[in-house]
Amino acid sequence: MIQLQKLGFAYSSKTILFNNLNLSLHEGSIVGVLGKNGAGKSSLMKMIAGLLSPQEGTLSVLGYTPSARVPSFLQEVFLLPEEPETPSLSIQEYIQAYSPFYPNFDLNLLEESLRVFELSIGTHLKKLSYGQKKKFMIAFALASRCRLIIMDEPTNGLDIPSKKAFKKLMAGTMNDDQLLLLSTHQINDIESLIDQVVVLDEGKVVYHKGMYQLSKELAFALVPSLEGREVLYSEESVGGYKVITPNQKMDTPVDLELLFNALMKNPNKLDHENN
Numbered sequence: 001m002i003q004l005q006k007l008g009f010a011y012s013s014k015t016i017l018f019n020n021l022n023l024s025l026h027e028g029s030i031v032g033v034l035g036k037n038g039a040g041k042s043s044l045m046k047m048i049a050g051l052l053s054p055q056e057g058t059l060s061v062l063g064y065t066p067s068a069r070v071p072s073f074l075q076e077v078f079l080l081p082e083e084p085e086t087p088s089l090s091i092q093e094y095i096q097a098y099s100p101f102y103p104n105f106d107l108n109l110l111e112e113s114l115r116v117f118e119l120s121i122g123t124h125l126k127k128l129s130y131g132q133k134k135k136f137m138i139a140f141a142l143a144s145r146c147r148l149i150i151m152d153e154p155t156n157g158l159d160i161p162s163k164k165a166f167k168k169l170m171a172g173t174m175n176d177d178q179l180l181l182l183s184t185h186q187i188n189d190i191e192s193l194i195d196q197v198v199v200l201d202e203g204k205v206v207y208h209k210g211m212y213q214l215s216k217e218l219a220f221a222l223v224p225s226l227e228g229r230e231v232l233y234s235e236e237s238v239g240g241y242k243v244i245t246p247n248q249k250m251d252t253p254v255d256l257e258l259l260f261n262a263l264m265k266n267p268n269k270l271d272h273e274n275n
């Protein structure tokens with residue numbers, strides 16, 4: 001669904017953001033995009049949605065060149081930015097005004113999501129808090145039933161019950177012909193949700209792997225000492241060391257935060273896809 005080849009992008013000649021970026025993503029997945037501040041997560045998402053145009057390489061999304069922004073492409077791609085701007089309308093009016101852009105819009109799903117998020121359809125958007133507005137926009141994005149849904153930091157501003165509701169909604173509503181791309185620093189919010197992880201660093205994809213494959217290859221544990229172990233990465237922690245080791249015996253839950261820290265220290269240490 002998304003193919004990036006040898007992509008190059010710079011906001012100015014002094015700051016090259018992407019240099020030879022390669023990535024291939026297919027439908028039927030929920031993909032988490034991780035990276036340090038300024039790694040380019042939001043820029044990449046904007047590029048995939050056609051709001052920025054790469055200066056080098058090729059980018060194809062659903063068979064389209066995103067920056068051409070043809071209507072049939074825009075109907076199938078929903079980008080929810082980190083700070084969504086909403087017009088001065090009630091939730092009901094917003095739905096009436098914007099749902100016709102999406103041919104597969106699912107009003108039942110929207111109503112169900114509003115119920116889960118405890119939002120009322122008659123409320124004016126200007127009266128919503130930041131987190132409530134965010135929840136409405138998440139609900140609307142899901143209800144668009146676009147084939148590609150992109151969410152930049154979706155859980156930012158959500159309280160703990162809402163984060164739980166978010167995960168439940170995401171896991172229960174995505175179809176096999178859809179791709180959900182999430183960027184976040186809130187790794188714990190997406191750990192159990194995503195089935196692929198992409199890590200950006202220094203203008204490149206330094207890691208891209210399915211969570212199942214990851215748990216087959218690597219083990220994550222808390223151990224009292226490092227002695228006598230083949231350790232790929234370790235971090236001191238309460239009670240000993242958090243370690244990543246080759247998985248030789250059994251699958252352990254993936255600790256994405258530890259994986260991310262390990263990749264930031266040395267992207268080559270873990271098995272990587274340095275396209």
Ligand SMILES: Nc1ncnc2c1ncn2[C@@H]1O[C@H](COP(=O)(O)OP(=O)(O)OP(=O)(O)O)[C@@H](O)[C@H]1O
Pocket residue numbers: 011017035036037038039040041042043044
């Ligand atoms: N409109 C812009 N003009 C110039 N530089 C920009 C612009 N937008 C972003 N940048 C720069 O591009 C780099 C990547 O920014 P981007 O917002 O894509 O990163 P990010 O990974 O989403 O960061 P964060 O995690 O902090 O949200 C940063 O160095 C940023 O300063």
